[in-house]
Amino acid sequence: MAKMKYPEQIVANIPFCPGCGHGIIVRLMVECVNELGYSDKIVMHQAVGCCSLVGLGLDWEMLVGAHGGGGANATGLKRMLKDTALVIAYQGDGDAYNIGLAETLNAAYRNENITVIAVNNTNFGMTGGQMSWTTLPGQRTTTSVDGRDSKTSGMPIKVPELIANSFDTAYVARGTVTSPAEIRKTKGFIKQGLQNQIDGKGHSLIEILSPCPTNWHSNPITDSLDRIEKELIPFYYPIGELKVKGE
């Protein structure tokens, strides 16, 4: 059996659920930072929720983030560290778009020179699969047991589009991890977001559609990836670069 190769900064198994997209995304972030020559100049805001699990296996400096505080926590870090280190706010959709919507939008509004990685799996994963603002209409969660009723709970939120269309930021993109090709594209988005920070261009948001087989109650390999490709991308969350400043 071939030996698995992974970046040296990942020092222990991070206990994400089988089929979860977080593991891939963490690896992509580390690879991008290393390839840009910032392996010893990186601080990450680690959000409450599934994102907090990275602390168990990723040997980076990490701030235990306050609920939804990524935009503000990372602002404090970056304003102090200036260009001596990269700052990533690593957040889930519940964290960045529900409880942290204000901080997320305001950091973008100020065009803070940070890179936000928002993992969208259409629910609150860590707490057991509750409805989040990205949950699709009709999607069953533990707080929408008959399926999300958009009449009373709103339609899925599209923060990347909101930021891309409303604020003067550097970069907005949405990727996914459903295939090697998509993973490669997503890595490109992350790397661009970090390069923007190195170049002092300002705020970059990369949303990544990520499977959550545990709370979607679906097969990790097939059904979950299918759902992203057949439901999320075509009907709600188109992938690709949504905004590149200067273009």
Add this chain to the structure above:
Amino acid sequence: MKEVVFAGFGGQGVLTAGLVLAQIALFNDKKATWIPEYGAAMRGGTSNCTVKYDPEEVGSPGQEEPDLVMALNNPSFTKFVNIVKPGGYMLVNSDLVTVDTDLRDDITVLKIPGSTISDGLGSSKALNIVMVGAMIKAMGDFTKEEAIAGMNDMFAKKGKNDFEMQNVRAFEAGYEAV
């Protein structure tokens, strides 16, 4: 411990007038506090501040029982006439305070035509300094020279010494009017 309240319309310079007294006290080796009414209380056009000074220390800086109230308009007179300490002074700008001022027989009402005097000096903005001059005379705690030196020191530190001559003239005019 002495307490003086400065009250009038916003723009009449009552907060600055109070600060001049506090700085005069400091300049002459006394302790002083200055406190304005702030927040919503300062909206609506009237403002006031309270200055306390003492050779040793000022306890509570708040408005309590002023030895003198400088009232530059009618609302200020009406608001404060009843808290003046018995035996104390109500110093009014008689050009603008037109209400009946004969309300208490245990205080002295000093009527100074402050607006007329300051207009005569060529600057209606000098009203507050004219009234400070009158206030210093009435209180009797500082000589004219001590007070002017303290006032000039304050404006010099603010980089406003260009107006020193005008300020001294206004102060003296008020001082002589009592």
Add this chain to the structure above:
Amino acid sequence: MGDMVKGNVAMGEAAIRAGMHMYAGYPITPSTEIMEYLSWRAPQEDRVFIQAESEMAAMKMVYGAAATGARVLTASSGLGISCKQEGVSYMNMAQYPGVMINVVRYGDGLGSLMSGQTDYLREVKGAGNGDARMIVLSPSSVQEAYDLVYEAFDISQKYKSLVMILTEGGLGQMMEECEYSEMKTVPFASWGYTGDRSKDEYRPMGMGADVYAHALEMAAKRVTIKEEMQRWESGFLDDAEYVMLGYGLPGRAIKSYVKARRAEGEKIGYIRPISLWPFPEKAFKGINPGVKGFISVETSDDGGMVEDVALYGKKYGSGFEKVPVYGLFCPPGIPTLRFIGEKFEDIKSGKMKEVF
């Protein structure tokens, strides 16, 4: 001779001179002049000033900045500090130093704009979830406000603890003589995040891996703080029949009142706590064993500090277990000596009953 300086301005300048690296805040009366002042003064000295979108975000920015070992400050009033509680608790968990200023406005909820001391229980008894505590210091003059803020950054770093400067609208807004001390240039603390994980000197991330060890460390730290950080000013205690206790503006008012009454032969003493947590229980040593009452003088509905006066003053073994504790609660605003005098007569005549 110092100049007349506004309390809020003095505290802003103190932070600059103490080597503050970053301020984040949100406007609220009566503390706003602190941020207005720092908005231009901080950049002048190459420090960072951020007007945050909310009180919550301001505290989270402070938390992020503190992680780098920077000297951080935020200021607010009453309800603004309520919003900050989450970040306060995170700071405590991570043991990041930082300084907060609460220029208290009277009341709960939106409260009023009047000066008051109605935040005592929140600031002194806790700081968010967990057994969180802050060192709480309260000035009673503009000079003392300046001095305490100036020193607070060092205290905060020494004890790895937030320091709260608990002051009142009246003190933030008033002007008084104030002399500034020297400008300090302070580097970021060596344990702060730089992005380089290979260096070994660190604050643990969050509570650290060992929660039991964290609990013991926090407990030990608080014992040390209680022993080393008690501060107060007192006078006329050894033959006092009544002892008045007050902090902040009531603190200076009772000192003035007691001195005046002493001159008339009234046997009355005062304690002005400067540290509220830890509460200066050592101050009770040396009080006349025959004292007839402790009187907590506060600008408050029904008292906050009065509970600590009873708790520490009547401590078992102190000899004062049966001394009544009275609450002399001043109405919203700046306390007047006349009001304090009237209520004191009510206490002596038995018209006002003790609280504890």
